[in-house]
Amino acid sequence: MSSGRGYPYAYTPTQVGRAQPAMGQITTSSRELRDLSLAFVVLTLDILFVLLGGAAGLVGLGPPAVVLQFVAVAAAAALTGFVAHEMAHKFSAQRRGYWAEFRMSPTWLLLSLIVSAFAGFLFAAPGATVIGGMGSREDWGRTALAGPLTNMGFATAFYAGAVVLIDVGSLTAVVWLLFLAFINGWFATFNLIPFGPLDGRKVLSWNVGIWIGSIVLGGALAVLGGIAIYYGILPFNG
Numbered sequence: 001m002s003s004g005r006g007y008p009y010a011y012t013p014t015q016v017g018r019a020q021p022a023m024g025q026i027t028t029s030s031r032e033l034r035d036l037s038l039a040f041v042v043l044t045l046d047i048l049f050v051l052l053g054g055a056a057g058l059v060g061l062g063p064p065a066v067v068l069q070f071v072a073v074a075a076a077a078a079l080t081g082f083v084a085h086e087m088a089h090k091f092s093a094q095r096r097g098y099w100a101e102f103r104m105s106p107t108w109l110l111l112s113l114i115v116s117a118f119a120g121f122l123f124a125a126p127g128a129t130v131i132g133g134m135g136s137r138e139d140w141g142r143t144a145l146a147g148p149l150t151n152m153g154f155a156t157a158f159y160a161g162a163v164v165l166i167d168v169g170s171l172t173a174v175v176w177l178l179f180l181a182f183i184n185g186w187f188a189t190f191n192l193i194p195f196g197p198l199d200g201r202k203v204l205s206w207n208v209g210i211w212i213g214s215i216v217l218g219g220a221l222a223v224l225g226g227i228a229i230y231y232g233i234l235p236f237n238g
Helices: 030-052 064-095 106-119 137-168 171-191 199-206 208-230
Strands: 099-104 127-132
Touching: 030 064, 030 099, 030 106, 064 099, 064 127, 064 137, 064 171, 137 171, 137 199, 137 208, 171 208, 199 208
Parallel strands: none
Antiparallel strands: 099 127
């Protein structure tokens, strides 16, 4: 998710308190690293609780090796589905010469943790990449699309890995790869909804055809993984 104020969602350099970087220069700050790290940890816990049907699922989960496996998958989902998505926005904007940094939302992070812990449902809006000075519809569209495209790339790679491992006979690895593919497909599709600060609104405003093609592809990737979950392929689904 990329964010700004007003249409086309742009902060000015003075509003964000930073000078614009040189074209193509990638910059960061201690605040961004702190916000991104905290959001990553919380989202990892969110996904872990979803896998277990809530925080209570940690009780009796099994030996440490099993717990570690679930934590590792949740972290991989948060890293590819969320962190890589936000960094794609950031790098796309900074390559065009705009200031861009991730900012967490403490309120939404806390709410997501409560919902996932007690209801086992993923309701996450950890924050957004804030971009300064961007005024072009095309720049906004391409920068917004970078996040979902990154998720689609990961989803495709995870599906390909699952297909390869089917022949090897590693069922556990296959089902987790399918889950990671689903998460990335879902993140891509959700963010392409043309509503509010979500990426879909900027992409649609820039190019209708590209928006249609991208949300259809993202939806297909999510549905493919969703079918696997529905039919109980994944171990945590019983």
